[in-house]
Amino acid sequence: MSVMRAVVVRSPGGLDALELAELPLPVPGPGQARVKAVAIGVGRPDALIRTGRYKWMPPLPAIPGNEMAGVVDALGPDAQGVALGDRVLLSSRELPQRGGGYAQYALAPAAALYALPDAISFDDAVGLPNYQLAHALLFGCGAALPAQSVLLTGAAGGVASAMVQLARARRLQVIATASTPAKRGFVRDNGAHEVLDPAATDLTGQVMAATAGKGVDLVVDPIGGALFIACLRALAPLGMAVSYNIVSGMPQADVFSELRALLGRSLAVRVFSMHTFDADPVRRRVLMQSAIDAIASGQVRAPQATVLPLADARRAHALLDAPDTVGKIILHP
Numbered sequence: 001m002s003v004m005r006a007v008v009v010r011s012p013g014g015l016d017a018l019e020l021a022e023l024p025l026p027v028p029g030p031g032q033a034r035v036k037a038v039a040i041g042v043g044r045p046d047a048l049i050r051t052g053r054y055k056w057m058p059p060l061p062a063i064p065g066n067e068m069a070g071v072v073d074a075l076g077p078d079a080q081g082v083a084l085g086d087r088v089l090l091s092s093r094e095l096p097q098r099g100g101g102y103a104q105y106a107l108a109p110a111a112a113l114y115a116l117p118d119a120i121s122f123d124d125a126v127g128l129p130n131y132q133l134a135h136a137l138l139f140g141c142g143a144a145l146p147a148q149s150v151l152l153t154g155a156a157g158g159v160a161s162a163m164v165q166l167a168r169a170r171r172l173q174v175i176a177t178a179s180t181p182a183k184r185g186f187v188r189d190n191g192a193h194e195v196l197d198p199a200a201t202d203l204t205g206q207v208m209a210a211t212a213g214k215g216v217d218l219v220v221d222p223i224g225g226a227l228f229i230a231c232l233r234a235l236a237p238l239g240m241a242v243s244y245n246i247v248s249g250m251p252q253a254d255v256f257s258e259l260r261a262l263l264g265r266s267l268a269v270r271v272f273s274m275h276t277f278d279a280d281p282v283r284r285r286v287l288m289q290s291a292i293d294a295i296a297s298g299q300v301r302a303p304q305a306t307v308l309p310l311a312d313a314r315r316a317h318a319l320l321d322a323p324d325t326v327g328k329i330i331l332h333p
Contacts, residue, residue, distance in 0.1 A: 002024070002025035003022045003023060003024060003025055004022070004024075004025045004026075004103060004104040004105050005020060005021070005022060005023075005103070005104050005310060005311075005333070006020075006021055006022075006023050006063050006102060006103035006104065007019065007020055007021070007063065007064065007065075007102035007103070007310065008020075008021045008023070008061050008063055009049060009050050009060060009061060009062050009063075009064060010060060011052075011060065012050065012051050012052025012053075012060075013050070013051070013052075014050075014051075015050075015314040015318060016314070017050050017051075018050060018064075018102075018313045018314050018317060020310070020311055020313070023103070025105060026105055026106070026107045027074070027076075028074050028075060028076030028079065028107055029076045029077075029107075030076050030077045030078050030079075031076060031077075031078050031079050031080075031109055031110060031111075032075075032076040032107050032108065032109055032110060033072050033074070033075055033076070033079050033082050033088075033107070033108060033109075033110040033113060034073055034074040034075075034105055034106070034107055035068060035070045035071070035072060035088060035090050035105065035106050035107075035108065035113070036070045036071050036072075036073040036104070036105055037069070037070040037101075037103065037104055037105065037106065037333045038069055038070040038071065038122040038332070038333070039068070039069045039070070039122040039123045039125065039126050039330050039331075039332060040065055040067065040068050040069075040101050040102060040103075040126065040310065040330065040331040040332070040333065041065070041066065041067030041068070041069075041101065041126030041127065041129070041328065041329075041330060041331075042065070042313075042316045042317070042320065042328075042329035042330065042331060043066060043067065043129075043158060043320075043329075044158075044320065045066055045098060046064040046065055046066065046099075046102075046317070046320075047317055047320050049062060049064045049098070049099055050064060050317060054098065056097070056098050056275065057098075058097045058098055058099045058100075059097075063099055063100050063101070063102050064099050064101070064102050064313075065092075065099060065100060065101020065102035065103070065331075066091065066092040066093070066098055066100075066101055066129065067089070067091055067092075067101055067126040067127075067128075068089070068090045068100075068101040068103075068106055068126065069087075069088070069089050069090070069116065069122040069123075069125035069126050070087075070088065070090075070122065071085055071086065071087055072084055072085065072086045072088055072113070073085075073105070075110070079110040080110055080111070081110050081111055081113075082110045082113055082115075086113075086115065087115070087116040087122070088113040088114060088115060088116055089113065089114040089125045089128055090108050090112070090113055090114075091112075091114070091128070091129050091132075091288070093129065093132075093274065093277075093278075093284060094108065094109075094112035094113075094281070094284075095108060095109075102310065102313055102331065103310075103333070104310070104333040114128075114288060114289075114292065116292075117292065117296045119295075119296040119297075119298075120292065120295055120296050120302075121302075123302070123305055123307065123328075123330055124295060124302035126328065126330055127158065127162070127302045127303060127305075127328050128291045128292060128295065129288075129291075130158045130159045130161075130162045130328075131162045131166070131290075131291035131294060131295065131300070132274075132284075132287045132288045132290075132291045133159050133162075133244075133274050133287075134159055134160075134162035134163040134166050134291075135166065135287045135290050135291055136272070136274060136277070136287050137159070137163060137220050137242055137244060137272060138150070138163055138166055138167060138170075138218070138220065139170075140287070141240065141242050141270050142270075143217065143218055143238075143239075143240040143268070145217065146217075147172060147216075147217035147218040148172060148173065148217055149172060149173040149174075149175065149211055149214075149216040149217050149218070149236070150163075150167050150172050150173070150174055150175070150216055150217065150218045150219070150220065151175045151176070151177075151207055151216040151218070151219045151220075151221075151231060151234060152164060152167070152174065152175070152176045152177070152192070152219075152220050153176070153177045153198060153219070153220070153221045153222065153223045153227055153231065154177065154178070154198075154221070154222045154223050154247065155176035155177060155178050155183075155187045155190075155192060155195070156178045156179075156183035156184075156186050156187050156326045157222065158303065158327075158328060159222070159244075160176070160220070160222065161186075161187070161190050161303050161326075161327075162300070162303070163220060164176060164187065164190050164191050165190065165191055165300040165301065166300060168191040168192075169294070169299050169300055173193055173210075173211070173216075174191065174192045174193050174194075175192065175193065175194045175195075175196065175207055175210055175211075175216060176192040176194070176195050176196070177195070177196050177197065177198040177203070177227075178195060178197075179197075179198060179199070179323070180323060180324055182324045182326070183324065183326055184197070186326040186327075190303070193210075194206075194210045198223065198227050203227075203230045203234070204230050204233040204234045207234035208234060211236070214236045215234050215236035215237075215239060215265075216234055216235060216236060216239060217235075217236050217239050217240075218239060218240055218241075218242070219231040219232075219234065219235060219239070219240070219241040219242065220242045220244065221241060221242065221243050221244070222243075222245035222246075222247055223245070223246070223247050223248050224243060224245065224246030224247060224248050224249055225246070225247075225248030225249050225250070225251055225252075226248075226251065226252065226253070227248065228241070228246075228251045228255070229251050229253045229255075229258055232255070232258050232259070232262065232267065232269075233258070233262065235262075235265060235267050236265070237264075237265045237266060238265070238266050238267075238268075239265065239267055239268070240267070240268040240269070240270060241267070241268070241269050241270070242269075242270045242271075243269070243270070243271050243272065244271075244272045244273065255269060302328070303326075303327045303328050304326070304327035304328070305327055305328040305329070305330045306319060306325070306327060306328070306329050306330070307330045307331075307332060308329070308330070308331055308332070309331065309332055309333075310331045310332065310333045312331070313331060316329050316331060
């Protein structure tokens, strides 16, 4: 029987929960394609699967990994839209459940795959889901007015660093925060106009100074906590704050009370998840195609990457938690 190597989580835990195993080589069924991996993306949801804390947790034992780029090497009966040898991206956002990417091969409905232009390398392709989410956060959240300025917190992260580039490409003024000097240097090199320390006691004042006292039209924040309140206070009239994670936990201050205190600015708050589009494949694929076009055209560039072999998945997850890790982490099978 043919086998493949994959990283499996049999029970939630720390780094040692990631087990390199040999599994049967999957055989595509009706309408399915098999993808031979060339590059595998590593991201925060993978760590949540490893620790058993992912809200959309696949059943255990599970293979983590939400992004795989490679070539179609086998087709099941009636599989349409792809051919053997096609370069493709497989995002688990197109699958019934998350995960499955930390493997040498994976199955997917042929219609779920994205064609990759030759201009996008396999390593760059596994960053495309970050740009898909970045497009949704920046341009799909329905702010009252078209934004001319944006504050991006945690801007050294994968999604936020994608937003920095997309916002610059749309000629927005980009103000960003990052928690360490090394990360602030990375964000500055990535194109932010201003890069601030989120721990600064006068963060709101610094944002106001950078915008000539107006404030920013849009805030996109994955941090939460006290930083989210500082971000609210840095919004311009009719501005919007979008929360897509709360790494530092919920704000202790009452958000609605803060909004009422700033009543004269008519501010808005949106809590966002890409899972909003789970039942909307048309909009989801439009967002991904925008990401593909942006990278293929050179409008934006994929982030720098740390590349490790699949067998080093534990080290990859250690890097996810390291304070100064920047850029994409990629596994090669």
